[in-house]
Amino acid sequence: MAPAITTLAADAPALSAANTGFMLICSALVMLMTPGLAFFYGGMVRVKSTLNMLMMSFVSLGIVTILWVLYGFSIAFGTDVGSVVGWSSDYVGLSGIGITELWDGYTIPVYVFAVFQLMFAIITPALISGALADRVKFTAWVLFITLWVTVVYFPVAHWVWGSGGWLFEMGVIDFAGGTAVHINAGAAALGVILVIGKRVGFKKDPMRPHSLPLVMLGAALLWFGWFGFNAGSWLGNDDGVGAVMFVNTQVATAAAMLAWLAYEKIRHGSFTTLGAASGAVAGLVAITPAGGSVSPLGAIAVGAVAGLLCAMAVGLKYKFGYDDSLDVVGVHLVGGVVGSLLVGFFATGGVQSDAKGLFYGGGPEQLGKQAVGVFAVLAYSLIVSAILALLVDKTIGMRVSEDDEVSGIDQVEHAETAYDFSGAGGGTSSRTTAAAPAPAVTQNKKVDA
Numbered sequence: 001m002a003p004a005i006t007t008l009a010a011d012a013p014a015l016s017a018a019n020t021g022f023m024l025i026c027s028a029l030v031m032l033m034t035p036g037l038a039f040f041y042g043g044m045v046r047v048k049s050t051l052n053m054l055m056m057s058f059v060s061l062g063i064v065t066i067l068w069v070l071y072g073f074s075i076a077f078g079t080d081v082g083s084v085v086g087w088s089s090d091y092v093g094l095s096g097i098g099i100t101e102l103w104d105g106y107t108i109p110v111y112v113f114a115v116f117q118l119m120f121a122i123i124t125p126a127l128i129s130g131a132l133a134d135r136v137k138f139t140a141w142v143l144f145i146t147l148w149v150t151v152v153y154f155p156v157a158h159w160v161w162g163s164g165g166w167l168f169e170m171g172v173i174d175f176a177g178g179t180a181v182h183i184n185a186g187a188a189a190l191g192v193i194l195v196i197g198k199r200v201g202f203k204k205d206p207m208r209p210h211s212l213p214l215v216m217l218g219a220a221l222l223w224f225g226w227f228g229f230n231a232g233s234w235l236g237n238d239d240g241v242g243a244v245m246f247v248n249t250q251v252a253t254a255a256a257m258l259a260w261l262a263y264e265k266i267r268h269g270s271f272t273t274l275g276a277a278s279g280a281v282a283g284l285v286a287i288t289p290a291g292g293s294v295s296p297l298g299a300i301a302v303g304a305v306a307g308l309l310c311a312m313a314v315g316l317k318y319k320f321g322y323d324d325s326l327d328v329v330g331v332h333l334v335g336g337v338v339g340s341l342l343v344g345f346f347a348t349g350g351v352q353s354d355a356k357g358l359f360y361g362g363g364p365e366q367l368g369k370q371a372v373g374v375f376a377v378l379a380y381s382l383i384v385s386a387i388l389a390l391l392v393d394k395t396i397g398m399r400v401s402e403d404d405e406v407s408g409i410d411q412v413e414h415a416e417t418a419y420d421f422s423g424a425g426g427g428t429s430s431r432t433t434a435a436a437p438a439p440a441v442t443q444n445k446k447v448d449a
Contacts, residue, residue: 029228040218048408080164178289186333256283
């Protein structure tokens with residue numbers, strides 16, 4: 001049995017029904033984030049790509065779940081092997097775990113911990129999909145997800161959270177996934193788009209969101225589910241740390257949304273719904289690694305800085321010419337870096353650990369550790385993701401044809417369209433039509449359909 005599992009010794013902690021129930025609810029909340037992400041991304045693309053965007057998130061629920069049961073949980077959280085990966089035969093197929101066995105040092109079953117972490121593994125590759133809108137074959141995406149979680153996500157999760165993982169042992173603080181989830185996904189997105197190239201018409205054709213209400217719905221579901229994502233990452237409710245994380249999640253998200261909107265008003269003259277939704281997500285991303293280390297006032301600072309910097313960063317794709325379709329790099333990579341590094345400034349030493357940031361009397365040590373974690377994950381994910389994308393592209397092809405991209409990836413890849421307008425406007429009866437006067441002829445004048 002792996003050392004991460006406690007036995008039923010006399011001094012072992014007892015299973016807590018309250019913590020177990022709480023963690024199952026948090027797991028369901030994190031699962032809801034993937035459909036929320038699908039709606040968020042789906043509303044941001046053009047009509048002809050809506051279903052493909054939804055499917056790129058939804059298919060992760062299927063693929064990653066099976067891989068996690070077969071070997072993913074073992075690689076991420078099994079007995080440490082060289083501080084790089086884990087492996088435990090009891091975790092393969094989840095076949096050697098008893099229903100009452102507890103996760104080491106906690107009062108929840110191993111099964112509950114495994115399913116909670118599964119939901120993180122599911123949403124991380126789904127985040128990447130937003131950078132690839134309009135142009136990736138669905139079969140290529142399925143193969144890429146399979147390879148990516150195996151070679152990138154599972155090992156990185158072990159580095160950051162696994163007992164014996166090298167970043168974990170170094171003391172890098174990542175409460176709920178700033179490095180393992182957001183920097184990991186954002187760097188991967190950048191690596192893939194550098195391989196597959198730009199959309200047809202990038203910087204020439206208008207590529208505005210087709211449904212901002214859908215974007216706002218997705219952002220609301222993400223915000224709601226993120227409370228499980230963050231507060232649940234303490235794996236219980238016994239000491240109040242999860243409650244602080246819950247509060248900080250709300251506070252930082254609000255601050256980031258307001259900062260993004262203020263920048264948008266100053267820079268472009270308008271407060272937009274897309275800006276509000278994007279700012280909220282930027283705050284959620286940034287507080288994810290930092291929320292267990294900072295006070296609510298620190299959370300305001302983390303959120304405000306992230307909202308401002310992410311709003312500035314989304315425009316870099318036009319300056320540098322990389323086509324990050326839905327700003328995964330600008331929001332998730334930049335937000336994850338900001339939140340992770342700000343731990344080194346705003347950590348109070350009085351919440352999840354005694355590590356203090358520079359603004360609370362600490363030295364530069366924690367900031368240095370955070371920087372190592374940030375840039376190690378960023379470099380590894382960027383390089384390996386680009387190699388995997390190149391491998392897929394050279395074997396089965398990563399992109400649809402230019403004609404298929406122009407005509408619409410939904411119809412080509414899924415044989416469906418998001419909206420059926422065939423019955424719209426055709427409901428008048430023959431009697432009404434016959435009685436109606438003929439319309440006047442309008443010359444040289446545009447008539448709206």
